[in-house]
Amino acid sequence: xxxxxxxxxxxxxxxxxxxxxxxxxxxxxxxxxxxxxxxxxxxxxxxxxxxxxxxxxxxxxxxxxxxxxxxxxxxxxxxxxxxxxxxxxxxxxxxxxxxxxxxxxxxxxxxxxxxxxxxxxxxxxxxxxxxxxxxxxxxxxxxxxxxxxxxxxxxxxxxxxxxxxxxxxxxxxxxxxxxxxxxxxxxxxxxxxxxxxxxxxxxxxxxxxxxxxxxxxxxxxxxxxxxxxxxxxxxxxxxxxxxxxxxxxxxxx
Amino acid sequence: xxxxxxxxxxxxxxxxxxxxxxxxxxxxxxxxxxxxxxxxxxxxxxxxxxxxxxxxxxxxxxxxxxxxxxxxxxxxxxxxxxxxxxxxxxxxxxxxxxxxxxxxxxxxxxxxxxxxxxxxxxxxxxxxxxxxxxxxxxxxxxxxxxxxxxxxxxxxxxxxxxxxxxxxxxxxxxxxxxxxxxxxxxxxxxxxxxxxxxxxxxxxxxxxxxxxxxxxxxxxxxxxxxxxxxxxxxxxxxxxxxxxxxxxxxxxxxxxxxxxxxxxxxxxxxxxxxxxxxxxxxxxxxxxxxxxxxxxxxxxxxxxxxxxxxxxxxxxxxxxxxxxxxxxxxxxxxxx
Numbered sequence: 119x120x121x122x123x124x125x126x127x128x129x130x131x132x133x134x135x136x137x138x139x140x141x142x143x144x145x146x147x148x149x150x151x152x153x154x155x156x157x158x159x160x161x162x163x164x165x166x167x168x169x170x171x172x173x174x175x176x177x178x179x180x181x182x183x184x185x186x187x188x189x190x191x192x193x194x195x196x197x198x199x200x201x202x203x204x205x206x207x208x209x210x211x212x213x214x215x216x217x218x219x220x221x222x223x224x225x226x227x228x229x230x231x232x233x234x235x236x237x238x239x240x241x242x243x244x245x246x247x248x249x250x251x252x253x254x255x256x257x258x259x260x261x262x263x264x265x266x267x268x269x270x271x272x273x274x275x276x277x278x279x280x281x282x283x284x285x286x287x288x289x290x291x292x293x294x295x296x297x298x299x300x301x302x303x304x305x306x307x308x309x310x311x312x313x314x315x316x317x318x319x320x321x322x323x324x325x326x327x328x329x330x331x332x333x334x335x336x337x338x339x340x341x342x343x344x345x346x347x348x349x350x351x352x353x354x355x356x357x358x359x360x361x362x363x364x365x366x367x368x369x370x371x
Numbered sequence: 372x373x374x375x376x377x378x379x380x381x382x383x384x385x386x387x388x389x390x391x392x393x394x395x396x397x398x399x400x401x402x403x404x405x406x407x408x409x410x411x412x413x414x415x416x417x418x419x420x421x422x423x424x425x426x427x428x429x430x431x432x433x434x435x436x437x438x439x440x441x442x443x444x445x446x447x448x449x450x451x452x453x454x455x456x457x458x459x460x461x462x463x464x465x466x467x468x469x470x471x472x473x474x475x476x477x478x479x480x481x482x483x484x485x486x487x488x489x490x491x492x493x494x495x496x497x498x499x500x501x502x503x504x505x506x507x508x509x510x511x512x513x514x515x516x517x518x519x520x521x522x523x524x525x526x527x528x529x530x531x532x533x534x535x536x537x538x539x540x541x542x543x544x545x546x547x548x549x550x551x552x553x554x555x556x557x558x559x560x561x562x563x564x565x566x567x568x569x570x571x572x573x574x575x576x577x578x579x580x581x582x583x584x585x586x587x588x589x590x591x592x593x594x595x596x597x598x599x600x601x602x603x604x605x606x607x608x609x610x611x612x613x614x615x616x617x618x619x620x621x622x623x624x625x626x627x628x629x630x631x632x633x634x635x636x637x638x639x640x641x642x643x644x645x646x647x648x649x650x651x652x653x654x655x656x657x658x659x660x661x662x663x664x665x666x667x668x669x670x671x672x673x674x675x676x677x678x679x680x681x682x683x684x685x686x687x688x689x690x691x692x693x694x695x696x697x698x699x700x701x702x703x704x705x706x707x
Contacts, residue, residue, distance in 0.1 A: 173658050199664035211659040215677025221663075224673070229664035264677075281663065 119149040119320040120289055125181035127169045136177070139165040141345035143181070147289075147338075152321040154331055154356060157342035158364045163324045164208060166342070167293045171205045172198050185289060199225075200232040202288030206278040206295050213265040218277065219247060221265050222284050229285065250283040254310050271298030279310040290314065290321045296330035308333030328360040343368055378412055387597045387629040388568040393511055393537040397477060410481075413515035413541060417481035420448025427451030437462040444510065445474035450481050457487040457521070464495045464691070469510040469535050471502040476510035481517075488521035488548055493528075493686065496540055498567075499698070500533040505563040505593075512538035522548025522577070529684055530557040531695055533702070534565030534594065542571040546608070550579045556682045557586040558695075560702045561594030561626070568597035575608030575638075582613035587682040589675060590619065590626035600645070601633040608638045615645040620652060620678060622671075672703040 127140040139162045147153045157163055168176050170183060172195040183190045190198055213221065227237045238246070251258055254276050266274050275295055282290060292311065296304060311334050315321070323334055331339070331353065339355040340347045341364075349355065349367060359367055377394055378385035390412065410418075428451060429438065438461065442449055455461050467478055486492045494516065502508040512535045520526050530540050544553065559567040569586055588596040598617045619628040632645040652671055660670035679699050683692060 171662050173662075174654065194667070195658060195661040196664050196666050196670075199662055205662050207659065207662075211653075211656045213656055213659070213674065213677065215681050216673060221660075221673075224669075225660075225663035225665055228666060228669070232664070285663070 119151075119186060120145075120147040120322070121182070121184040121187075122146070123182040123184075125169070125183060126179045127165060127181075128177050128179060129165060130175050130177050132175070138179070139345055140169065143342070143346055145340060145347055147320045147322060149320055150315075150317040151337040152315065152323060152334060153338045153340060154323045154325060154336040155340050155342050156325060156328075156356065156359060161342045162345045163342055164293060167205055167291045167322075167324060170198075170291060171195055171203060196228065197232070199287075200229040204282055204285060204287030204290045206275075206282060206290065206292045208293040208295075208297065210266050210274040210278055212267045212269075214267050216265050217263060218261040218265050218280075219243075222247070222281055225281070226285060246284055250280050250310075253283065253313065254280050255306055256280055272300065272303045275299055275307060276303065276310075279307050282314065283310060286314070288319055290319070292321070292323045292325075292334075294325060295323070296325055296327060304330065305333060328356040331356045341367060376412075384570070384599070387595075387599075388537055388539050388566065390511075390513075390537065390539075393566075394477075396509060397511075411515065411541075413479060413513045413539070414450070414481040414517075416513060417448040417450040417479040417515070420477070420479050421450040429453045430456060431459050431461040432456045434458075434460045436460075437464065439464040439466065441466045441468065442478050442480050443468040444470055444472050444476050444478065446478070448479040448481075452483040452485075454485045455487060455490040455492045458489045459487075460491040462493040462495070462688070464497070465514070467496070467498045467512055467514060469498075469500040469502060469508065469512065469533075471506075471508055476508065478510065479513040481515050484516055484518040486518065486520045486524040486526055489523045490521065491525040491527075492518075494526070495528070495687075495691065496530045497695070497698075498530070498532045498534075498538055498540060500535055500538075500565065504591075504702075507564045508536065510535040510538075512540075514539070515541040516543070518542065518544045520544065520546050520548065520551045520553070523550045524548065525552040527554045527684065527686055528556070529687060529695075530569060531698065532557070532559040532567040532569055533698070534559065534561050534567030534596075536564075537566045537568075539568040539570060539597075541568075544571070544573045546573065546575045546577050546580045546582075549577050551577070551581070553580065553582040553584075554684060554686075555582075555584045556684050557588075558679050558682050558699065559586070559588040559596050559598075560679075560699070561588065561590035561596040561628075562702070563591055563593035566595045566597070568599070570597070570599040572601045572603065573613070575602070575604040575611045575613070577607055578609040578611065580608065580611050580613065582611070584613075584615040585682050586617045587679050588617070588619045588628065589622055589679065590628050592623040592625035595627040595629070598628075598630045598632075598647075600631070601635065602643060602645075604634075604636040604638050604641055604643065606637045609640045611638065611641040611643065613641070613643045617647045618678070619649040620675060621649060622652065622675065676700065676703055
């Protein structure tokens with residue numbers, strides 16, 4: 119479903135020299151699977167999520183990123199979104215003055231319009247929203263407030279998953295979704311994510327810790343270090359990492 | 372009144388809105404006497420232009436009435452006075468329309484407003500500009516209100532400024548009685564070849580006033596926004612609680628915003644604050660919206676709209692609010 123072939127990318131800050139972050143990253147996530155990417159700080163985890171979603175300031179110098187055989191690189195971020203790519207942000211943005219529901223409905227309809235599908239009707243939207251909010255134990259009043267403004271870290275993460283449930287993407291990238299969550303919230307969020315597991319969907323879960331992977335069980339675990347996948351394995355690799363740390367694993371890799 | 376009597380950028384209060392230069396092409400309108408008893412240039416010009424009909428005077432005693440005035444190209448100037456009698460409540464809506472015709476495109480209006488003790492006045496000024504964005508048009512719009520507030524009165528104001536070759540909406544408030552409530556908000560939209568200036572002054576000559584001011588503005592390439600706001604708290608203005616905020620977004624390179632927030636305080640027991648920002652759209656926020664599938668242009672409009680609409684006050688009548696939001700939407704939908 120998602121194929122990354124020898125991806126090289128650099129970050130191009132507005133003020134400062136470009137730095138190469140991804141240095142030949144290769145990875146395949148077949149449809150229906152959940153893969154985890156773990157790695158130390160600075161390994162390139164967030165860069166990978168921004169390269170896949172098309173953020174300005176990240177430049178792919180060589181390699182390929184294919185979703186169902188179609189190259190994502192060069193597409194505008196909104197086009198990638200309509201193709202089904204969804205990023206759950208590590209730090210969701212606060213958007214003052216735009217209520218959550220207004221925003222999500224605009225997002226759904228923009229994507230549908232681009233795909234030539236009819237808009238979601240108001241009753242259907244409300245029904246979907248109610249179900250998603252209940253699943254994530256989100257207070258419905260929160261959905262009328264401006265997006266993320268004054269929300270706690272945990273509330274913001276829940277709201278990312280709420281958006282994911284509403285938008286029903288084909289390929290999901292979760293960038294450190296566990297950060298800022300207590301154990302109870304972690305369970306609720308994981309349930310929401312697991313509800314989206316389906317044969318036609320793929321998922322990349324980026325995390326520092328194994329904790330999240332107890333709840334969202336990955337099919338494969340990859341270790342990213344210095345811009346490349348240095349080791350891959352089954353779910354047991356995450357446990358091994360938790361026990362012996364990155365240094366040990368990287369030495370043996 | 373001669374062209375040379377008009378303020379230019381050498382005058383501190385007009386340094387960013389050079390009226391003399393803007394009027395240079397249409398000095399034929401400057402007729403009549405220049406003797407105008409110490410009032411400012413807007414009052415003088417409104418009086419000269421309004422001479423044909425004489426000054427208007429309005430006294431409001433009945434509660435809850437709305438009065439609407441409209442001035443557009445080809446009209447004479449307006450010069451008048453309004454008294455909101457003790458305990459009365461009134462809404463004044465002033466519409467100033469630039470339609471893009473070649474009639475006399477000079478629109479000065481001036482009003483002297485007295486809000487008596489316990490009275491409430493809501494004043495809404497909508498300065499419209501129907502000329503296509505980016506197109507030059509010689510219209511000059513000047514509006515000034517000089518307002519005195521009596522004990523326990525309430526004054527609320529909202530101004531929408533869409534700009535012109537030169538447009539200035541000036542408000543001068545004097546708080547003469549104790550315990551006054553003031554809420555002044557404004558939005559300006561400066562597209563290419565438009566100049567919009569919101570200038571205000573609030574003089575506190577009595578204690579215990581509660582004053583809130585919020586102005587939000589946006590400018591595109593070739594557009595210029597000006598905000599000048601002053602709070603003067605005299606010795607008599609003890610226990611004043613006053614806050615001023617002006618925030619501007621420069622939507623494109625080559626957009627200009629000039630701002631001068633001023634506090635001048637002679638009382639020692641007051642809470643006064645001002646905040647002033649001018650910056651660009653947060654690109655991380657724009658990316659967030661685009662990642663959710665919202666096209667770039669719409670994402671920018673959505674964030675900008677929300678930023679502006681926060682300055683439309685809650686007390687605004689629903690119909691008028693819808694009209695103002697529609698004007699902002701139309702402006703944002705205009706291709707740069």
